[in-house]
Amino acid sequence: MSTSTAHSVVEPSRLTRTVAGTLVIVYALVTMVPLAWIFLTGFKTPPDSISYPPKVVFEPSLEGYVNLFTTRTRQTPEYMESLPPPQTWYEELVRSRQMVIAGPSKFGERFLNSVIIGFGSTFLSVFLGTLAAYAFSRFRVPLADDLLFFILSTRMMPPIAVAIPIFLMYRTLGLSDTHLGMIILYTAVNVSLSVWLLKGFVDEIPREYEEAALIDGYTRLQAFVKVVLPQMSTGIAATAIFCLIFAWNEYAFALLLTSGTAQTAPPFIPTIIGEGGLDWPAIGAGVTLFLLPVLVFTILLRKHLLRGITFGAVRK
Amino acid sequence: MAEIRVEALRKNFGDFTAVKNSDFTVADGEFFVMLGPSGCGKTTTLRMIAGLELPTSGRIFLGGEDVTFNRASHRDIAFVFQLFALYPHMNVRRNMAFPLICQGMPRQEIRTRVDETARLLRIDHILDRPVSGLAGGDRQRVALGRAIVRRPKAFMMDEPLGTLDSEFRDLMVRELRELHNSIGATTVYVTHDQVEAMAMADKIAVMNHGVIEQFGHPQEIYDRPATMFVADFIGSPPMNFLNVEGGHAAGDARVRLSGVEVAIPELREEVEAGALVVGMRPEHVRFDDASALRGEVIGAEYLGTTQIVTLLLGTARLKARVAADVPVREGESVGLTFDTARLSLFDRSSGRALASARDDAGAVLRNGTGG
Numbered sequence: 056m057s058t059s060t061a062h063s064v065v066e067p068s069r070l071t072r073t074v075a076g077t078l079v080i081v082y083a084l085v086t087m088v089p090l091a092w093i094f095l096t097g098f099k100t101p102p103d104s105i106s107y108p109p110k111v112v113f114e115p116s117l118e119g120y121v122n123l124f125t126t127r128t129r130q131t132p133e134y135m136e137s138l139p140p141p142q143t144w145y146e147e148l149v150r151s152r153q154m155v156i157a158g159p160s161k162f163g164e165r166f167l168n169s170v171i172i173g174f175g176s177t178f179l180s181v182f183l184g185t186l187a188a189y190a191f192s193r194f195r196v197p198l199a200d201d202l203l204f205f206i207l208s209t210r211m212m213p214p215i216a217v218a219i220p221i222f223l224m225y226r227t228l229g230l231s232d233t234h235l236g237m238i239i240l241y242t243a244v245n246v247s248l249s250v251w252l253l254k255g256f257v258d259e260i261p262r263e264y265e266e267a268a269l270i271d272g273y274t275r276l277q278a279f280v281k282v283v284l285p286q287m288s289t290g291i292a293a294t295a296i297f298c299l300i301f302a303w304n305e306y307a308f309a310l311l312l313t314s315g316t317a318q319t320a321p322p323f324i325p326t327i328i329g330e331g332g333l334d335w336p337a338i339g340a341g342v343t344l345f346l347l348p349v350l351v352f353t354i355l356l357r358k359h360l361l362r363g364i365t366f367g368a369v370r371k
Numbered sequence: 372m373a374e375i376r377v378e379a380l381r382k383n384f385g386d387f388t389a390v391k392n393s394d395f396t397v398a399d400g401e402f403f404v405m406l407g408p409s410g411c412g413k414t415t416t417l418r419m420i421a422g423l424e425l426p427t428s429g430r431i432f433l434g435g436e437d438v439t440f441n442r443a444s445h446r447d448i449a450f451v452f453q454l455f456a457l458y459p460h461m462n463v464r465r466n467m468a469f470p471l472i473c474q475g476m477p478r479q480e481i482r483t484r485v486d487e488t489a490r491l492l493r494i495d496h497i498l499d500r501p502v503s504g505l506a507g508g509d510r511q512r513v514a515l516g517r518a519i520v521r522r523p524k525a526f527m528m529d530e531p532l533g534t535l536d537s538e539f540r541d542l543m544v545r546e547l548r549e550l551h552n553s554i555g556a557t558t559v560y561v562t563h564d565q566v567e568a569m570a571m572a573d574k575i576a577v578m579n580h581g582v583i584e585q586f587g588h589p590q591e592i593y594d595r596p597a598t599m600f601v602a603d604f605i606g607s608p609p610m611n612f613l614n615v616e617g618g619h620a621a622g623d624a625r626v627r628l629s630g631v632e633v634a635i636p637e638l639r640e641e642v643e644a645g646a647l648v649v650g651m652r653p654e655h656v657r658f659d660d661a662s663a664l665r666g667e668v669i670g671a672e673y674l675g676t677t678q679i680v681t682l683l684l685g686t687a688r689l690k691a692r693v694a695a696d697v698p699v700r701e702g703e704s705v706g707l708t709f710d711t712a713r714l715s716l717f718d719r720s721s722g723r724a725l726a727s728a729r730d731d732a733g734a735v736l737r738n739g740t741g742g
Contacts, residue, residue, distance in 0.1 A: 263456035266452070270422070270444065270449065271469055271521075282458055286460060
């Protein structure tokens with residue numbers, strides 16, 4: 056075998072690899088820069104965050120994070136003098152700005168709302184999607200093709216097109232600004248994706264496994280839980296990530312339908328106002344924290360996600 | 372262990388009839404093979420016995436009990452699938468224990484049973500391995516193990532050797548038959564491979580288009596095919612068919628082939644003009660220079676101990692199996708004789724075998740004296 060002239064037909068050449076590598080790096084940079092900027096903004100002081108030209112090197116501060124979690128009031132120097140010395144580092148930080156902490160901000164609540172609504176609707180979408188996908192894949196469902204098309208058709212328009220009818224409907228039903236309402240709404244949007252994605256996964260699992268379990272003495276439900284479900288785990292993980300990302304990031308409906316009790320983080324973060332305008336460091340901090348759960352979730356399920364996306368491309 | 376009886380079993384899928392009025396009985400402890408080309412209804416029949424499909428009509432009895440509409444899980448039948456269907460998320464031991472766990476058997480007993488079965492199948496060394504890395508033969512044994520470990524009333528096997536390479540298949544054919552001899556469980560085995568069927572079966576049912584064409588011992592099916600389909604499907608190369616001109620009456624014992632009179636087993640029924648077909652196995656064609664019936668050699672396949680010589684007889688092609696050392700040259704004209712007692716006679720329009728003097732000697736043939 057000569058190594059100098061022979062090159063593989065499938066292996067890309069050195070040049071191709073260099074070009075491809077460069078493109079990937081450039082693309083990664085383009086997508087990473089805004090994220091990095093937000094992350095850095097979270098650690099700037101308010102003056103640094105709006106300075107021109109923008110500062111790349113700056114002295115890090117946790118002011119953004121403190122502002123994110125607290126509400127503060129400006130006080131007269133006399134009042135500040137009369138206060139006992141600050142107990143904690145964040146009190147000290149706030150007082151250096153001639154302010155005192157009046158109480159916690161609403162960010163914690165809003166973040167918790169996002170968690171409840173995001174994970175709740177993801178669980179429900181995947182749960183319903185799994186059952187529906189299994190039924191469509193395994194049983195003779197009357198009008199199965201029409202039903203599947205109907206389910207898919209809910210994706211054919213931008214959801215915001217029905218924002219006003221949904222707004223009116225929710226107001227009448229008393230679902231506006233409730234956790235349940237938002238979970239139902241996000242589930243309704245995600246369930247079509249979930250059914251279609253998962254049906255593909257169930258179709259790939261040979262029926263023989265369930266039949267073997269049925270013959271081994273198990274009921275269909277037991278066969279489903281013990282044999283089908285473990286093999287669907289990849290698909291379920293991939294689907295869950297897609298559903299969570301949608302529900303977690305959704306902005307328009309959250310803005311329209313929630314204002315208080317059930318408001319999620321996305322409509323809340325841009326409204327964080329500091330003195331004389333938006334509090335950019337607090338927004339940067341909020342966005343950074345907001346990105347973490349999806350990041351962790353995706354990293355945890357990364358292996359499944361990769362396998363999930365390429366699943367069925369090559370017959371095993 | 373149980374007898375399996377199938378009565379007037381029928382299965383329609385929409386307009387398509389997969390199985391038409393099948394009737395057969397598999398005796399307790401018998402190794403029964405359903406043989407036929409793909410799409411002939413053999414797998415559907417098997418799945419109905421196992422309870423994976425419900426019949427459109429008809430009855431299925433297992434050990435005398437009517438199980439036609441029982442759930443698969445209530446039939447106490449084990450099934451070995453073509454692709455084995457080993458649960459990929461469990462290791463070998465868990466796979467084999469799976470049916471026992473369902474029965475609520477104590478853990479210690481499950482362990483003993485699985486170990487015992489694994490030793491029987493010589494897979495005790497791979498019990499803790501994941502099934503995904505196993506070789507075809509080992510997968511096969513694990514699938515068998517999962518079936519045997521339960522000690523069910525009957526085994527259903529759907530082309531279990533279909534995916535193995537030929538060398539391994541021969542080995543597994545022997546092992547399966549030995550296993551059957553040692554545990555003696557009623558077995559229904561589906562295959563399209565006649566060699567497997569012949570090598571393993573106590574009884575064979577040859578199926579075509581949803582109909583059982585013939586049900587009998589392997590020798591019977593080979594020597595006395597009930598239809599032209601069976602004669603053509605069984606044997607490699609298959610039976611030769613020669614059309615005979617003119618009508619024939621009961622009692623005729625001679626026909627004209629390529630203008631030469633040839634003896635046949637005496638007909639016991641009348642045949643319409645042009646409907647008589649004489650069938651002969653390649654090994655029942657002999658070369659005889661003195662014969663007036665001449666065929667032209669157009670090819671030969673050397674097989675080691677024998678060779679298959681293709682001959683042109685008038686316009687018909689004929690294959691003969693002769694000893695490998697018989698010299699043949701292409702284009703050569705050779706004299707042919709047939710083993711008269713072993714000729715089969717068919718009605719071309721219906722395809723069924725005609726009654727002849729061979730039926731009188733049927734019992735003798737079944738005992739294998741002619742072999």
